[in-house]
Amino acid sequence: MKEVIRFFDCFAGIGGFYYGVQQIKSNKYEFRHVAYCEIDKSAQKFYDVACSSEGTQKIQDVKDIKTKKNPNGIMVSDFDILFAGFPCQSFSNVGYRKGFDDPRGQLFFYILDMLDYYKPKYFVLENVQKIHTIQNGSLLDEMKKALCEIGNGYILHTWNLLASDYGLPQKRNRIFFCGIRKDLTEPKGISEPPVVDLKTAKYPTTWHLLEKGAVDPKHYIPQGSRRTILTKPSNWEGDVNIDNAIARPLTATMAKWHRANQDNYFSEAYIAGTDPYVRPSVNLDTEPIRRITPLEGFRLQGFPDKYAEIAKNLKLAYSTQYKLIGNALPVNLAQAVIEHFLNSYL
Structure with missing residues (x-):
């Protein structure tokens, strides 16, 4: 008989963890969705439709959850594993990497409070890779120490992974913290999840997922903004290449028409081409060039096409769709991490 693993999806977004576990097929265990927490109203509406949350406990704010420090809070339904892609703006380049000096970074302490009070068997947490550079790595060390010592203690595995692997x-780096309670097992030396050959994937390149027909004209770069978006200032490092076979990391502010060194833009010549790995010669002044559409954004994060619908x-x-997409956890990463972690211990 399969073990039922009840999961609490905290900081749920649009369901990166949720959809990831739906892809896992195991003879040893199966998942049951018991609760989720999400404060963003648009993400809540989306999650309610996309993640079949009817009958699942819904909590708006993590600060309202019952813990030792908040004895009058909302008691979460019994759960075995905590998923939490806690807000990363304070740890990212865009958020200037303030870490725990930013109130958003301090939400990590609420995760510790939940682990201390509910003592789930497992947890899988996710955040931006840049967290390891804050305070020369000392912030990450503090976080790892706290996760190992909270409650009765956890065995911790930390992996720094890239979505394109x-x-x-998509060149999207994420760091994962996977923990199992110390009283359940002996520590194991687990390597990171095995890499997947991108050539065998559903979408080996961005070209494979780009819409080939007509799209909303609103997605094309406004004529007055072309030079700013597509030209690299002399004092900048990096490149402003368009037509990248592997996308730059998606951002939550894609709607703002960032420079091409930060976001993803594609020419009609590339979209209509036949070789995804060759950038065509493009006249940046006249060639129609566009950003990714929401459908393409959902695909880049591993979500099904129904998400765009x-x-x-x-x-x-x-702007709301791009925010939800840019803040999402890539589904394939969630699946790979959870499956590899649980299969190593169960």
């Missing part, structure tokens, strides 16, 4: 054509039915503005 797990079936998604859900967003459309909810009448979400493009």
